[in-house]
Amino acid sequence: MFLTFAILALAGALALLLQKNAIEAGLCMALSFLGVSGLFVLLGNPVAAALQIIVYAGAILILVLFVIMLLNSHEEEPAEVSRPIQRWGSVALVAVLGLGAFRLLNGSPALAELAAKPVTGASTNLHSLGDMLFSQHLLGFEVAGFLLLAAMIGAVALVKKNL
Amino acid sequence: METLASLLHTSPATAWMAVKVLMAFGLIMGIAPPLTWAERRGSAMIQDRIGPNRAALFGKIRILGLVQALADGVKFFFKEDLVPPHANKRLFWLAPLLAFVPAMLGFAVIPMGRSFLSGGTEYHLSLLDPGNGMGMLFPMAVGAMAVYGILVAAWSSNNKWAILGGMRASAQMVSYEVGLSLAVIAIFMVTGGYDPHEIVKAQQGTFLGVLPNWYVFRQPFGFLVFFVCMFAEANRLPFDFAEGESEIVAGFHIEYGSMKFALIGLAEYGHILGASALITTMYLGGWGIPFVADHGQIPVIVTFLVFLTKVIALCLVFIWVRWTLPRFRYDQLMNLGWKKLLPISMANLLYFAYRMRG
Amino acid sequence: MGVLVKKVELTWWERLYVVSVAIGMGVTFKHFIKQLLTPTSKRYTIQYPDMKKEMPKGYRGLHELKRFEDGAIKCVACFMCQEACPARCISIEAEEFSELNFTQGFEEKRPATFKIDMLRCIFCGMCEEACPKDAIWLRDNYELAAYDRLSMNFGKWDLINTYAEPDGKARLTQAEESPMTPSRRTVAL
Structure with a gap:
């Protein structure tokens, strides 16, 4: 699965x-x-x-x-010139980042916990999610909401000719 | 149940699952063709016409033209399966499936009848048992995927009318999903849960003494928004912007023929059925018999029939509305979606949130 | 001339849509019920092969060559209809009639062939007007279709025998005509 x-x-x-x-x-x-x-x-x-x-x-x-x-x-736009340095550089970058992410994940305590005790029947539902959002992660939630609002206002301001 | 399981040499759970899958699939496939018939005959009656009544079994048995659906099916099978030369072949083949599968999947969480006990285990009449954590989010997610069928069909046809239709439809569906979600959230809040079984349970009994305790009566504005948005989601008139005979001919399925077209058509009726089932579950008390608070003694088959009656009645309403209202203009559609339905459903949400304050 | 289209301003009541939609659905429902309860024979639709439209008086359909009661053809092959025909679809060949012991004692001519090309005929009724003997009538049969051109060329036999019942439409000018038309009975043999 x-x-x-x-x-x-x-x-x-x-x-x-x-x-x-x-x-x-x-x-x-x-x-x-x-x-x-x-x-x-x-x-x-x-x-x-x-x-x-x-x-x-x-x-x-x-x-x-x-x-x-x-x-x-x-129609697809073909690349104008081949850039071998950039290409290999990007591959190297991806490799380094991937390795880093893998190391980070492997070392995280959550994974160890998951390995020790696999997921049981009790699954996350909307209740627990809401509780979590509005208690532990309230600041993050509000900031994200504020950011989205700002983005929306910015988009409207960009598009509208005369406010 | 145990006898059936032993007959099939499987566990009761597997046997029950097979029964449910057969039932859900049979329900959709069994109702969709008669729906096409109801659509054509009903529209004819509304317009003082007669409609298809000539198709006959063995040239004799006409049954009011019901065989027409069968004849159409046979015809679709024997038609030439044409793929236009400039179309994107892979996606062109994929699109009818993408349209059809979500229409079928939406049914998975809808409870079609009372849960019952048999041999110590409880059996539920929905494909996914309650408590799966997905609940009502599942049909909404599947409904969100339904746009892909139209979009892919439109784009792969490589036809400007098709693309115009697909674009209009996708913009419309995304817009109406917002109002829809807010209306649904109000239901979740009042119910205190988002599992369809809980929602149906919360609608039993009476409201104000004279009405069934359905959310239609408790949240009329939420119902209005949800109902209208369901028309938009099912791509039905007055919101069928994927098509448009006057401007873009057949819209997204203009290049489709034979069985692929039939599949797209079936998907449309599947969406109608799915939308009806959703409305029934959310606002019309699901399988609950009106005014009855305790369904413990009522046979399962009765609750199933009640559910079926409600769904079919709603399907007929869908047809009825289609033949009453003309198509909206595109700007009117966006106006309605964003400036009317969204504020209404938001006000609805805030009102019920205010009433629930601790 | 341009037409000024007035923009319809909706009142706030109409702009709610809900009420207007409900009224509209009421209208369609009324039609639905009405049509459902109307027996098939009284509906607007005429289900063609089973039911046929009652053609109005004076309808000009397929021609009939009239005969006297004893079966003799009324046409005397005078070529008036052929001359009058604007589409030139009638072609007649006359023949001398000599069987005196049978019926038409005093008439010398009758058509040997009387052909109407129904593909050319425009059903204008000029032949009917021109006929001095009232021998050609345009009647109510409009079902003229065939698989080939040849069978659209109606001959004498077809024109005489297509109509089963002797009298189709009431003659509009019968009152004036009847004294002039020689009835077969008045002629003594």
């Missing part, structure tokens, strides 16, 4: 990078989102899985695809 979803997510992400066509790349991204939400379910957090699909796959990605279709650029 884990393998299925993990492969789904990784294959989607890889295809997203390798795909030349913007829309197909977007669809691959949706596939990878589905894989990730499957992983969330396996981790005992169906709420996150549902939100992942509703928000990311269902709304944000749709808007992105919408914009791509609006711009309607069917």
Whole structure:
């Protein structure tokens, strides 16, 4: 089960990078989102899985695809010159970052805890999520909300000619 | 249940799951074709016409044209399966599936009848048992995925009308999802849970002494928003912006023919069914019989029939509305979604949040 | 001339949509019930092969060559209709009639062939007007279709025998015409 979803997510992400066509790349991204939400379910957090699909796959990605279709650029732009240094540099960077992330994850106490005591039947639901958001993570929640509000106001201000 | 399980040489849980899957699938596949018939005959009656009544079994048995759906199915199978040369072949094949699968999946959490005890275990009439943590979020997530079918169909056809239709539909669906979610959250709050079983349980009994204790009566504005948004989500008139005979011909499925078109059409009716089931569960008391507070003694089959009656009645309302209202203009649609429905549902949410203050 | 389209301002009541929609749904529901309760024969739709439209008086459909009661053809092959026909679809060949012991004692001519090309005919009724013997009538049969051109060329036999019942439409000018038309009975043999 884990393998299925993990492969789904990784294959989607890889295809997203390798795909030349913007829309197909977007669809691959949706596939990878589905894989990730499957992983969330396996981790005992169906709420996150549902939100992942509703928000990311269902709304944000749709808007992105919408914009791509609006711009309607069917032909792919080939790279002007090949940049070998940048290419190998990016590969090295990815390798270093990946290694770092792996080390970080492996060393995290949460993983150790998970390894010692796998997920039991009690899964996260909206209640516990809400409790957590409005007690332990209240500051983060509010700041995020404030940031989104600011972004929205900024977008409106950018678009509107005369305020 | 045990006898069935022993007959199939499996555990009762597996047997019950098989029964449920068969039931849910049979329900959708069994209701969708008659719905096409109801749509055509109903629209004909509304417009003082007669509608299809010629198709007959063995050239004799007409049954009011019900066989028309069968004839159409056979016809779709035998038509040439044409893929336009400039279409993106892979996505063109994928799109009908993407449209069809979410329409089917939405049913998974809807309880279709009373849970019952048999041999010490409790059996539920929904594919996913309660307490899965997904609850009502699942149909919403699946509903959010439904746009992909339209979008992919539109884009892969490589046809400007199709793209226009797909774009309009996707913008519309994303816009209406906002109002929809806020209306749903009000229900979650009042129920104190988001599992469909809990929501149905919370709607039993009477309200104000004379009305069934349904959320339609307790949250009329929330219901209004949800109902309208469901039309938008199911891509039904007056919100079927994926199509538009006058401007963009058939819209997103303009290049589709034969069985792929049939699948897209079936998906539309699947969406209607799913939307009806959702509205029934959220606002019309699900499988609950009106005014009855305790369903412990009522046979399971009765609750199932009650659920079915409500769903089919709602489907007919969907058809009825389609043949009454013309399509909105695009700016009117956005206006309605953002400037009317969203504030209404937000006010609805705030009102119930205020009433719940501790 | 341009037409000034007045923009309809909705009142706030109409802008709520809900009420207007409810009224509209009431209208469609009324139609639904009405149509449902109307028996098939009284609905607007005429289900063609099973039911046929009652054609109005004076409808000009397929021609009939009239006969006397004893079966003799009324047409005397005078070519008036052929001359009058604007579409030139009638072609007649006359023949001399000699069987005196049978019926038409005093008439010398009758059509040997009387063909109307229904593909050319425009059903204007000029032949009917022109006929001095009232022998050609345009009646109410409008079901003229065939699989080939040849069978749209109606001959004498077709034109005489297509209509089963002898009288289709009431003659609009019957009152004036009847004294002039020689009835078969008045002629003594």
